Amino acid sequence: MSLKQNVEGQIKSAMIAKDKVRLTALRAIKSMILLEETKEGFSGTLSADDEMKLLTKAAKQRKDSADIYEKQGRADLLEVELAELAVIQEFLPKALTDEELTFAIQEIINVTGAAGPKDMGKVMGVASKQLAGKAEGKAISEKVKSLLNS
Structure with missing residues (x-):
């Protein structure tokens, strides 16, 4: 429907x-x-x-x-x-918890082969599409930035 x-x-x-x-x-x-x-x-x-x-x-x-x-x-x-x-x-999918978001973004980083902050755009492109509706863009961006900087 x-x-x-x-x-x-x-x-x-x-x-x-x-x-x-x-x-x-x-x-x-x-x-x-x-x-x-x-x-x-x-x-x-x-x-x-x-x-x-x-x-x-x-x-x-x-x-x-x-x-x-x-x-x-x-x-x-x-x-x-x-x-x-x-x-x-009620119509949106259940939002990801912080741990689920970290895991999903770590998987995306592994798949894209991102090595550092210079690859943020590559990761964000994939993450934004895969996690649309499940997490806010701001939260995705902050998590990607923190994972790529570590």
């Missing part, structure tokens, strides 16, 4: 349950999907990678907003953003 069909089914359930926060988050995901599908030059349906990128982008937007609201002391808005983030994360 595609993400769009899954979200549409979840929207119906949220409407029946009168869950406003969940409904808002699901409608935001559907909106992003529709915008992507109606983009100029797009034909067909979204691939799994495209869906993952959309969900990751939506989650990052919620996290950034939550950070801003927390700094401003806006607990009311912070609560809404975190609730929407939780809904979006």
Whole structure:
């Protein structure tokens, strides 16, 4: 089942349950999907990678907003953003733990034959594709940098 069909089914359930926060988050995901599908030059349906990128982008937007609201002391808005983030994360694969991330990046370093910091671009290219949706880009970058420097 595609993400769009899954979200549409979840929207119906949220409407029946009168869950406003969940409904808002699901409608935001559907909106992003529709915008992507109606983009100029797009034909067909979204691939799994495209869906993952959309969900990751939506989650990052919620996290950034939550950070801003927390700094401003806006607990009311912070609560809404975190609730929407939780809904979006249901559709994302489980995030890697620090140990799993270290292991995955070490494997990528071994496969690519990276020897030091000068090979960071080579490792990041592979790591970003393999770990998309499972870890944030910033966390991947920091872990690659620390492993290549050691």
